[in-house]
Amino acid sequence: MLIRKFKINESGLNRFFGPLEAKIMDILWNDIEMTIKDVQQVLDKKKVTNFNTVMTVMNRLVEKGILQKRIEGRSSLYSPVQSRVEFLNAQSKEMTNELMDEFGNIVVTHMLEALEDVDDDLVAKLEQKIKELKKDI
Incomplete structure (x- = not known):
């Protein structure tokens, strides 16, 4: 939903x-x-x-x-129907996909700029995900 x-x-x-x-x-x-x-x-x-x-x-x-x-x-x-975590995960995933479809690279740039304000654990998770994506190419 x-x-x-x-x-x-x-x-x-x-x-x-x-x-x-x-x-x-x-x-x-x-x-x-x-x-x-x-x-x-x-x-x-x-x-x-x-x-x-x-x-x-x-x-x-x-x-x-x-x-x-x-x-x-x-x-x-x-x-x-869903737990709070499941609901928020589904909503944020859908919003992210819609933003990517509509604005593409601009969204990625803004997300990367926003990383300056987050903790190191989140940055580490992002780095790991990028490594995984590169392996699949």
Whole structure:
């Protein structure tokens, strides 16, 4: 599932989701499965919103393929389709591929310039990946 509306001026999960969607996903990524009422109660501690709004947003996340819904007895249990790490990995990979397709060398140049601000471990991983790519040529 690819989130098509990446918001560059936002941060964290708000780059991919609306504010309430982001809060809901943050809650669900920290638990296994939850009912709408469970999620709403966690949100209510923060004085966020009412049950019907949470229900609507969670069902829309199911429609978008972000959450899955499982019926157990009279309860509907919701859980993320992917872990937080899997989701962020898939989104960043897709965005990188789209940037490369559209802007090519410019993107690589900007990424390399950004390496000045990262730790040495990341640079070492990049160097290793470049060596692997060269072996395949």
